Amino acid sequence: MNFFRGIVRAQGQIFLQAGWGPAVFALAAMTVASAWFALAAMTVASAWFALAALAGAAVQAGCALALAGWDDARGLHRLREGGTRAPSGIPGPDPESSRVGARALARSRAGVIPAEVDQGLHGFNGALTGCAAVLACGPGIPAALWTLAGSAVCALIVWGAPKLSWPESLPLLTGPFCLVNSIAVAVAVPFERTQGAVVPLGSPVHDVLAGAVRGAHQVILGGSVLGGLLVLAGMFAAGWRAGVWAAAGTLVGTLAGFVGIGQGPAASGLLGYGAMLVTVALGVAFPARGSRILRIGVPVLAAALTVPLWWVITAVGVAPYTWPFVLVTWTVLALRSRQWRAGEARHDER
Template sequence: MEREPLECRPLGREPLAYLAAALRGVGQVGLQPHLLTGALVLAGLWAAGREVGLPATLGTLVSTAAAYALGVDRGSVVLGLQGYSGCLTGIALVGSLGDHPAAYALTAVGCVLCTVLTAALTALLGPYGLPVLTAPFCLATGALLAAAPAFGRLPHPAAVTVPAPVTAPGALTCSDLWHAFFANVSQVFLVDDWHVGLIVLAGLACAGARAVLAAALGSAAGTATAWALGAPAAQVAAGLHGYNAVLVGIALGAVLLPETPWNAGYALFGAALSTGLAAALTALLAPLGGRTLTWPFVLTTWALLAAAPHLPRLRAATA
């Protein structure tokens, strides 16, 4: 009897494979497709509270199930590449709209939309050799939060405040520095909790020393850049200026470029660049009610990856 093609097999026959793919999807938020990484990250999100852990879990499960149902390439599903945007979308929508049934319904819609957007962006960016990253999350979440106030049955998202000009930034204390180091990591998941950041770093360590070191250096670079630019100490300590730097550090320093001194420096440059870009995008989008989300990470990584083949030192390292 001829075996059924892998990509056509019903989801119900492989429940454990589905759960493993979803768990890897949580780990893929940090660009690491490891089961133990995903398990520890998810445990950290539940430690932050049900209002974080539940939408993260449901978002990942729904987007992964949508990918199975739509017949997406099984390899990408197994690696968790169809789940991480849904994980972030669930956290962002429920966190913005509140722990409300309508917010969870909208999350389900957003997670299916993430799967469709992932396919569309893969087709658009593939010829240029650029990864999708968290762009589906940014697009889906931004669109749904912008649309929510137009529908009376949906809770309204919290208003986005325009950042006030900073004239005299406070000095960073030792407590601010270590809190910022871990909060930068937790803010990748929109959580201001250094305990969560510590657990996420432990999960990254399970994926290898290079991944956790890249995240740590990215966090340090983001904090240093925010301090050098005069960001308010309270915002720096809360990780609001450094989470994109963590993601850029992992992407360029541990995943998308070979391990060389030149590429390590390039990753640190990208981490610092994303920190400045985050402040610029926040100031640009806030008056329009837009959310910065992880756009600085996405745009910085795309730009530096596109430039890398044309930079002799990096081209030599990549060859």
């Protein structure tokens, strides 16, 4: 049950949500885009769930053995020094309590790995990689190789970032997916194949609304109204705040894109998905402290900034994927962390 829960939740983590509702609706939206999307996403999430769980179990067992051995060695040292005996007649601390203490400490040190896996945090970059591979190559051996290799590199980035002093204030988000697959697209396939389907244009109001809904689906490389409605339903299943911020974000991005870039990209949903993820991140997952104007204004302004950033990224010939979301969110969180540190420094001076 934990295995199934982890791989399903990984799909919801694409939208920064760990609950069942967003995950199930995300899988349904993937299936609407392509059944191969859902299959690739679940396969990759399953593989990395298993590997991360095994790694976590190995680390936990190693810590437990090491700590138990350390306790036994400490007890032997106390015997040689003339120390007291435990009630069980064994020198030093009671062996049973030592083993229990070692296991508890091992869990506190290594238990974060199974917890992250259970929440679906291991796998969502790989799941998106599977979708990108199928979109770029179609189902087949090239897509499978792309999925396996790309998701493996994503996993290495997630594993290695903390060891390379990546700032704790900046969550990786979908950064590994963006980095790996933007490079893969540049090497393997024409960039135009990542741009989404062309949709017939209608009235401005219709295109803005339809584009906003399609934008929710573009997060997982889809582009249909039905898929977008499923994604938004999943966000509301996570809670009214997540749903409202998601809907507001994709609407702001689509409207800004309609005015600043053009009706075609806006109606296709290409300008709403980054804005949607930004508002969910800054409005729900990492909300700001302060006045209501600040808590609302920052996510909305950041959502609007994803539109010109999307244009710049595509203009230089890089597959945008969720780069606008990642870069804008990192910038806001970095500025917030810097402001917090400056405030702490001023407080210490006083």
